[in-house]
Amino acid sequence: MGGTELQALLRAKIEGMPNKARRVVDYLLSHTREAAFLSIGEVAENLKVSKAQLVRVARMLGFKGYADLKDALKSAVLEQVNPAAGLAKTMKENKDLPETIYRMEHANLDDTWKQITPDKVTRFCNMIKKATNIYCVGWGISAMVAESLYTRLMELGLKGILVKRGSVALIEQARAMKQNDLVIVCELPSYVIEVTESISKAHENGASVITFTDSPAAPVCQYAGLSMYVSDKSPTFGSSILGPLFLIHILTSILAIDMGEQAKAALKDQAEGLHDERVYYPSYDLRY
Numbered sequence: 001m002g003g004t005e006l007q008a009l010l011r012a013k014i015e016g017m018p019n020k021a022r023r024v025v026d027y028l029l030s031h032t033r034e035a036a037f038l039s040i041g042e043v044a045e046n047l048k049v050s051k052a053q054l055v056r057v058a059r060m061l062g063f064k065g066y067a068d069l070k071d072a073l074k075s076a077v078l079e080q081v082n083p084a085a086g087l088a089k090t091m092k093e094n095k096d097l098p099e100t101i102y103r104m105e106h107a108n109l110d111d112t113w114k115q116i117t118p119d120k121v122t123r124f125c126n127m128i129k130k131a132t133n134i135y136c137v138g139w140g141i142s143a144m145v146a147e148s149l150y151t152r153l154m155e156l157g158l159k160g161i162l163v164k165r166g167s168v169a170l171i172e173q174a175r176a177m178k179q180n181d182l183v184i185v186c187e188l189p190s191y192v193i194e195v196t197e198s199i200s201k202a203h204e205n206g207a208s209v210i211t212f213t214d215s216p217a218a219p220v221c222q223y224a225g226l227s228m229y230v231s232d233k234s235p236t237f238g239s240s241i242l243g244p245l246f247l248i249h250i251l252t253s254i255l256a257i258d259m260g261e262q263a264k265a266a267l268k269d270q271a272e273g274l275h276d277e278r279v280y281y282p283s284y285d286l287r288y
Contacts, residue, residue, distance in 0.1 A: 006076045013061050020049065024057045028073065034217040036073035040066050077189075100235050108243040111231035116250055123226050124251055125258045127208055128158065131182035135202070137163040137170070138186040139195050145186040145212065145244040152252040156259060157266030165194075174198040179206030186212040187220045188232055188239040199223050212244055 007029065014025045027047055028035050035043055044051050051066075058069040128134065134153055138146030143164055153160035163173050171194060177183055183202045187195055196219040203209055203223040211224040214232050221227050228251075230243035256263040274280055 006072050009061060017057075017060065020053065021057045021060060023047065024049065024054060025061070028069075032073055033077045033215040036070065036077045037217040040070070097235070104233050104235060105240060105242050108231040108233055108240055109246050112229075112243040112247055113250075115229045116247065120226060120228060121251065121254055124210065124228070125255050127182055127210060127226065128153075128255060129259070130180075131208070132180040133159050133161055133177075133182070135161045135163050135173075135177055135181065135183045135207075136185075137183060137195065137198065139165065139170070139192045141239055141241060142186040142188045142244075145188075145241055145248065146184070148245055149184060149186075149248050149252070152248060155267065155270050156252070156256055156263050157269070163198075170194050170198040171201060174201040175205070177202035177205055177207040181207040182210065183207050184210045184212070185220055186244055187218050188214055188230075188241075188244070189218075190238070191218055191220075196220050212247060214239070 010025050010029050014022055014029075017025060024047060027043075038046070040051050040054055044054055047054075055066045058064075058066040061069060063069040063072070136146040136150040136153070138144070146164075147162060150160045150162040163170060181202075183199060185195065185199055199209055199211075199220045200223060209220070209224045209226075211218065211220050211227045212230060213221060213227065214230055216227065216229070228247060230247050232239040232241070232243050234240040256267070275282070
């Protein structure tokens, strides 16, 4: 069963259900990715219902049990993050691709914006300012987001450290992450086991963790002192990074204001490098 068919089934069945069952189905509709990767016990805990209630709802929806319903949820989520499936679907629907991408990216930015709450921004700034070292972690497409954050931190004169897989594995680099350090990890699907294990090691060592992910279901979230969520829907490639990059732009811009004179001095020092004519053409607009 595809994602569209599953959504249609849930919406069709919810109308005639009793209130408690409606609440379960409403949760599945609004938290599909989260429900797909959580255990039945974790979903029951989130909803404050029994496991038996979840089994009953699954049968009301036409599934043999909750395990079959969870398999359908997983298939729907994997369809969303499968680039080939996404492209095939777009081609089949014969949509105007540029218009589709335009609308989806606007939706990504709008949805990401709605999730940037004042209290989370304040906590982000405080955790940054208290940290001795700030490690920026990412894998695959998420590594581009981590590198963007690292660049911004360096511009602000903060001790950022970019963690990428190379001659030294992520888990080996994680051993250096200690108490008073901060680890900021971007983890877009597909979620990477080595990233989770590395963040687990850093957390075990006493480092604080901030996650940038698309869903609370991302395994790294279990170690986070602060989780920031983004939207990353794309009709072609697996994930769009516009939402995560937008989040970084907003957070670091607010951080710069919050740092005051310290940030001003760091940016002034950075600007002096723009006048190095061995690097930049002097006759063009000079800015980072």
